[in-house]
Amino acid sequence: MNEFLGTSGLILNEPLLWERGKKGRAAYSLPARDVPESPLPEALCGAGPDFPDLAEVEVVRHYTRLSTWNYGVDTGFYPLGSCTMKYNPKTNERQAALKGFAAAHPLLPAPLSQGALKLMAELERDLAEITGLPAVTLQPAAGAHGELAGMLIFHAYHKSRGKQRTKILIPDTAHGTNPASAALCGYAPVPVPSDGEGVIDPKTVAALMDEETAGIMITNPNTLGLFEENIREIARIVHEKGGLVYGDGANMNAVLGIVRPGEIGIDILHLNLHKTFSTPHGGGGPGAGPVAVRADLARFLPVPRVIEKDGRYELCDAFPDSVGRVMAFHGHVGVLIRAYSYIRTMGPAGLRQASRLAVLNANYVRERLKGTLHLAYNRPCMHECVFSDANQQADGISTLEMAKRLMDYGYHPPTIYFPLVVHGSIMIEPTETETKEDLDQFCAAFKAIVQEAKESPQLLREAPERCKVTRLDETAAARNPCLIG
Numbered sequence: 142m143n144e145f146l147g148t149s150g151l152i153l154n155e156p157l158l159w160e161r162g163k164k165g166r167a168a169y170s171l172p173a174r175d176v177p178e179s180p181l182p183e184a185l186c187g188a189g190p191d192f193p194d195l196a197e198v199e200v201v202r203h204y205t206r207l208s209t210w211n212y213g214v215d216t217g218f219y220p221l222g223s224c225t226m227k228y229n230p231k232t233n234e235r236q237a238a239l240k241g242f243a244a245a246h247p248l249l250p251a252p253l254s255q256g257a258l259k260l261m262a263e264l265e266r267d268l269a270e271i272t273g274l275p276a277v278t279l280q281p282a283a284g285a286h287g288e289l290a291g292m293l294i295f296h297a298y299h300k301s302r303g304k305q306r307t308k309i310l311i312p313d314t315a316h317g318t319n320p321a322s323a324a325l326c327g328y329a330p331v332p333v334p335s336d337g338e339g340v341i342d343p344k345t346v347a348a349l350m351d352e353e354t355a356g357i358m359i360t361n362p363n364t365l366g367l368f369e370e371n372i373r374e375i376a377r378i379v380h381e382k383g384g385l386v387y388g389d390g391a392n393m394n395a396v397l398g399i400v401r402p403g404e405i406g407i408d409i410l411h412l413n414l415h416k417t418f419s420t421p422h423g424g425g426g427p428g429a430g431p432v433a434v435r436a437d438l439a440r441f442l443p444v445p446r447v448i449e450k451d452g453r454y455e456l457c458d459a460f461p462d463s464v465g466r467v468m469a470f471h472g473h474v475g476v477l478i479r480a481y482s483y484i485r486t487m488g489p490a491g492l493r494q495a496s497r498l499a500v501l502n503a504n505y506v507r508e509r510l511k512g513t514l515h516l517a518y519n520r521p522c523m524h525e526c527v528f529s530d531a532n533q534q535a536d537g538i539s540t541l542e543m544a545k546r547l548m549d550y551g552y553h554p555p556t557i558y559f560p561l562v563v564h565g566s567i568m569i570e571p572t573e574t575e576t577k578e579d580l581d582q583f584c585a586a587f588k589a590i591v592q593e594a595k596e597s598p599q600l601l602r603e604a605p606e607r608c609k610v611t612r613l614d615e616t617a618a619a620r621n622p623c624l625i626g
């Protein structure tokens with residue numbers, strides 16, 4: 142079949158707009174001129190940008206088609222572990238699109254930005270309530286950026302006590318961004334191995350913690366989807382040696398309204414608003430990674446901070462110990478509005494229920510698949526469950542091949558080969574927004590794939606076969622990201 146014949150309504154390929162454009166076409170019409178023609182000054186002429194000439198319908202069809210090539214939470218199940226790809230209620234989009242917010246200019250003075258500033262102040266209060274940590278900055282643009290802000294606060298804290306430290310403890314079940322963020326602030330990461338149960342043993346921390354160590358950066362629930370149940374004891378050990386406890390709260394979706402990090406020994410924590418608090422994300426789109434801190438660390442938070450004075454809101458720079466600005470203007474305000482809308486529409490009971498269901502769904506998938514796939518740690522999980530390809534070794538099939546085959550069944554693959562502590566890991570985070578029927582169907586597809594691995598492994602080795610782009614040479618594709626044509 143010649144894929145360039147016929148109509149391109151159901152396209153397999155899509156030319157670039159430059160290939161489609163034809164001189165003289167336009168996507169606008171202007172009324173006939175009723176004044177004499179007057180040439181532009183020479184300086185304004187010359188070669189303009191190389192834009193193709195296109196009709197409106199060509200542009201609309203091009204982008205509408207391309208939009209159907211994407212896979213998103215609105216088109217199907219997206220169990221990408223650690224990423225919390227849950228359905229994002231559309232009402233949040235509506236609030237973010239309200240003209241007063243969407244059209245506000247970031248350089249408007251505070252007296253003309255009262256609505257946005259009030260929303261920010263109230264969101265800070267809500268996040269303080271959720272985390273049990275009383276002071277919050279909304280500036281960081283993502284989780285990793287929140288970590289960086291948190292590490293700058295570690296640095297400022299130790300400096301204020303007269304002695305900088307050189308190392309930081311980071312469990313092997315932490316998110317991969319953690320050691321990078323610490324290293325950017327000059328702290329050498331010291332790995333803390335997890336125990337046979339997939340969590341950190343306080344004795345291991347006690348053996349590593351010393352007065353050269355700035356503290357610990359701990360992901361809880363960790364990347365195995367397990368709750369660090371010794372967190373209080375770990376925090377006590379770290380505090381006793383003058384260190385701080387940083388909590389990576391990107392997995393807060395598991396414990397909203399159930400655990401307040403500030404009450405279990407965590408001093409500084411970031412949240413991922415784009416994950417837990419409902420902004421469509423992925424592909425590097427805008428996020429927000431607010432950081433919450435215990436009361437005595439508030440003086441180090443980035444400036445400007447939103448403050449309330451006599452019922453009016455202002456941005457205030459008068460915090461001499463602050464680590465400074467970490468983001469231009471007010472941060473990613475659109476994400477903040479969505480999070481505010483999400484928190485207010487869900488309410489405390491709704492948020493707690495979301496977390497309970499997220500944990501229930503992950504445990505349901507864990508139970509349904511544990512006879513089929515090897516379960517890395519055979520114990521109840523939080524928001525995600527981690528399997529491996531150990532059972533498929535005998536068939537010569539690996540995690541990558543099963544993940545590729547899932548695409549033929551219409552699913553976005555789970556996170557694979559992460560966390561590193563599990564060889565060939567498959568990390569599934571179903572989130573709370575999926576129905577039992579959808580989870581059952583996903584588990585049935587996974588079981589069918591495992592059966593195929595035994596009976597016709599070639600199907601998996603060549604998968605995906607039904608996608609627009611089939612099996613890629615991954616190295617070449619990364620070096621030359623031109624996948625079609």
Ligand SMILES: *Cc1c(COP(=O)(O)O)cnc(C)c1O
Binds near residue numbers: 285
């Ligand atoms: C996603 C995630 C991060 C990083 O967040 P970004 O917004 O992608 O920078 C950090 N830690 C954990 C546990 C995460 O799941």
